Amino acid sequence: MNSTPTVAPVVVAIDGPAGSGKSSVSKAVARRLGYGFLDTGAAYRALAWLALDRGADTESAASVVALLDDFDYSIGTDPDGYSVRVGEDDVTEAIREPRVAAVVSAVARVPEVRAHLVAMFRSIAAAVDRPGIVIEGRDITTIVAPDAPVRILLTADETVRMARRSAELTDLAADSVGRALAERDRADARVVDFLNAADGVTTVDSTHLDFNRTVDAVITVIEEAST
Ligand SMILES: Nc1ncnc2c1ncn2[C@@H]1O[C@H](COP(=O)(O)OP(=O)(O)OP(=O)(O)O)[C@@H](O)[C@H]1O
Ligand SMILES: Nc1ccn([C@@H]2O[C@H](COP(=O)(O)O)[C@@H](O)[C@H]2O)c(=O)n1
Secondary structure, three states: OOOOOOOOOEEEEEEOOOOOOHHHHHHHHHHHHOOEEEEOHHHHHHHHHHHHHHOOOOOOHHHHHHOHHHOOEEEOOOOOOOOEEEOOEEOOOHHHOHHHHHHHHHHHOOHHHHHHHHHHHHHHHHOOOOOEEEEEEOOHHHHHOOOOOEEEEEEOOHHHHHHHHHHOOOOOOHHHHHHHHHHHHHHHHOOOOOOOOOOOOEEEEOOOOOHHHHHHHHHHHHHHHOO
16 A cells, blocks of 8 residues: 655645736746646636637537537646647647637636636646646636635736737737737626735735746745745
8 A cells, every 4th residue: 555645735826817927927936936837727728729629609608518528638737848738739829829819708707617627727736746836817816726825816007917918029919919908807807806806815916026026026925824
């Protein structure tokens, strides 16, 4: 019999609106701490990608739910080796396309989808082979891991978030990307509240912080929680 004690990984739960830095900051924090990293938005995006790939009606909850049985999803939790697959397809890049972002909120508002993915996130987190895992999304502090020892709402003013996203772009699409980001937030906020910190959740506002100072601020919250 194997008597090796298994210790559950420490969970750092991070929520926030689109473009607040959840993914990049969480990844950097995970690297610094030697933790795993789980981007939950990637799963909603991958399901939206599958819906588009199959020609399913993303506005129809029944059509989206029908895809779940066939949703063979996998994601790496190594912050340095992140890849997303649906079956045999590597969709790491494809799920970032604007056509996917445009329909992901419709997929994510379906309660059966949320229940299915929340269960999946919990089992991915429990299986991580590191001392901890940073999980980021919209409902991590409230639904996925409400008992996590560290729960953070990462925010930044909408204009700053739009400017950061626009800075990633080299063409005139910056304007429409900014508008799409705001529309996605509005749609998502009807389903889960990621704009206000729930009880016990610490807000880190990066509006006036550069990237490294934001990572430091999150690490400080984690250190304070463990003392
Ligand atoms: N404090 C900061 N200062 C400057 N730039 C930042 C800061 N935090 C994040 N960024 C940059 O902002 C952009 C958006 O960050 P990121 O993709 O991590 O956001 P996100 O919250 O995961 O977005 P989404 O929900 O749309 O996936 C990236 O280019 C990132 O490098
Ligand atoms: N916990 C979550 C995470 C994401 N979503 C939905 O997925 C979309 C994409 O998320 P990104 O973090 O990659 O921007 C997001 O717009 C939500 O619709 C969610 O519902 N819950």
